[in-house]
Amino acid sequence: MDPSRGYPQAKRLLQENFGDELKVTMAYMDKALKWTNIKSDDGKDLQSYALYLRGCCNTMQDLRIMEELDLPSNMKLIITKLPYKLKEKWRSTACDILERTGHRARFHNLVVFMEKQAKNLLDPLFGDILDHNRTKSAAISKQPSRPRSYGNSFATTVAVLTDEGDIRPNAKEKTFKCQNILDSCASCAFCEGKHYLKDCQKLKTQTRETIVEFLKTKGFCFGCLLRGHMSKDCKRRMTCERCQSKHPTILHLDRVKPFEPVKSRETSINSGQVTLKPGGVTWTGKDCALSIVPVQVKATKGSKSVLTYAFLDPGSSGTFCTERLRRQLNTRGRKTEILLRTMGQIKTVSSYELSGLEVGNLEGNTFIELPKVYTQDAIPVTKENVATQKDISNWPYLEKVRLNEIDADIDLLIGANSPRALEPWQIINAEDNGPYAVRTVFGWVINGPLDSCTAEETSRLPVLTANHISVTELKDLLVQQYNHDFPERKFDEKNEMSAEDHKFMKSAKSSVMLKNGHYYVTSTA
Structure with a gap:
């Protein structure tokens, strides 16, 4: 095109595709609200998130639509990305701002808070306060626990798979060697016998309450019988041999009929x-x-x-x-x-x-x-x-x-x-x-x-x-399970429930059902 016509046309296309305020705002907000969760003491990730939010805060001065990030609902979504201890600190900071100024905390207050916390974590002298020697020794002590309870997981990490899913010949030999090593060092945590926990005959003779208490005390996952994580995070759940559901066989719960009148x-x-x-x-x-x-x-x-x-x-x-x-x-x-x-x-x-x-x-x-x-x-x-x-x-x-x-x-x-x-x-x-x-x-x-x-x-x-x-009451059992899976904050009936909590409880109460030994709640969202 002639430059006198092409240049204005190019500017128009650039403005239409990359200069629309609504599109720019939605792109900023979408990235801010879908940021991955930040791990505890991860200063670099927290700093990256704080820098991005600072850019959003600066853009708010030119784009009025960006002020939606100042809404409490969007601020709460951003806070969910933070580690639990930073959530607690922000709660205290927000309360201080409200008492000092008489107004609630705004988006720019949250950005300043996150920048300060990232600066603290990245302090060159006192930023890293973890005991690495203790962490290293704990990691070493936990290494045998994985193959001890579940041999297949260790073997498959060594085996080399082809695109068709077959094991290469040289990898099969390594797999068998690793399995032999695994069998020789297997030790049951319940009876100290030379077998895996899922195969322990003495444990199978115990009541279900005894088994649950043992697994809870020793820190075993209720999904795969391994240590180091909880059942809500388990990605390798066992399959029950009795009902084919995703739980260990030793935790199977039979369904039985309700009360029946006694015969004459x-x-x-x-x-x-x-x-x-x-x-x-x-x-x-x-x-x-x-x-x-x-x-x-x-x-x-x-x-x-x-x-x-x-x-x-x-x-x-x-x-x-x-x-x-x-x-x-x-x-x-x-x-x-x-x-x-x-x-x-x-x-x-x-x-x-x-x-x-x-x-x-x-x-x-x-x-x-x-x-x-x-x-x-x-x-x-x-x-x-x-x-x-x-x-x-x-x-x-x-x-x-x-x-x-x-x-x-x-x-x-x-x-x-x-x-x-x-x-x-x-x-x-x-x-x-x-x-x-x-x-x-x-x-x-x-x-x-x-x-x-x-x-x-x-x-x-x-x-x-x-x-x-x-x-x-099943409500009491659910509370116990919530407190076990989410130990950061114990359930307290005296805590005030939000409108969303009431809506969820109403939905759960009307839709909960027992199927094949598991409880299901149908979501209405």
Whole structure:
């Protein structure tokens, strides 16, 4: 083109493609907000980020659109790129600025703060305060831990792969040699045997709680059983041999069914079958009495009371009632998920959490406030385990005991978390292999065999109920996991939650589900 026309055209094209204020602003902001996270004590990276932000700050004087970097939301994104200890320092600096000037900290204050911190880290005399000897010795001591627990990872770092994924001949020999060295030095951290932790037979016999506590204490990753990182950062998760999910087999959690009503005495004895229920293995029958007493239950703020039987179970760490009793009391409660640990079983069940319930004796002159009560479809005992006055008439030493009888089912289980309800006021010891009696705040309860064992009865199925119930809210387990994976700041229920936190909790509460032993939360973002 003729220079008189070409030069103005070139300037126009340059302005259109590289001089548009909006494009320039978006390019600056995009790079500033997508900067990689800065590691702790990395002065050079912090200085580079501070220099770039200084350029953004200078550009703000000419481009009004750049003032969007001054918004608190964008400043928070920039702060997330900093190490945790610098975040804390900035929080203190921002509070000082607010108290001193009466205005919040601005973008240029943040830039000055980062420049000062970078200058401190790059100080030629005192900038590097790390103990390199200690760091080096710690690195050396950690080297054997990687091949000790997971041999394949060490072997593949030595093997040379072709483009097709095959191992070159000279690399195979090195791989086998490294594997032999690895096998010779493998040592289990649990039993000190010559095998890997994932293959330890002694560890597999332990309870899941014991295994989790051991891995946590020794600093092992819950994804690959190696030290040096947490499960949230694990990139080499093991595959479970039982459910094919991404976790070690020793941490597998079986899914089990919720509570089921116990079969009747006639069905169990005549069929000769064993009935499984939440407390463990149960053969139903009337040969043995449990601590079951008639009570009345009511809501603290209500006047309606319901007569029912209560099972006083010292083997349970929680208190339960049936859905039927909840409906009779006309109380709604809060829907939740709980983890039940019983004999040989761990299960997750849906439940309602009820508060403000009271239980009292039939006379109505004594009431005890119950702790949190969780609902279930049924209580793991039947009326066959309730002793009557006729049942104890064969035992003269119990002649002073008077048992109240009502026409009701067993809709309440009171656990050890309500000690006043289980507290013994008086005890009549057993005689001649008979039952013993305990007087509680609600009246007398009978424990033990109700009939003498005859030759004919010894051929029947034994009558046994084994109960040990432990209840934990899933919310508490999630908090424990958050505190373990993010130790920089412990979760505190007293901390104020932002609007985003409330939105996330609402989404998580409505979408959480258990699938193949893992919990999934569906994002609504």
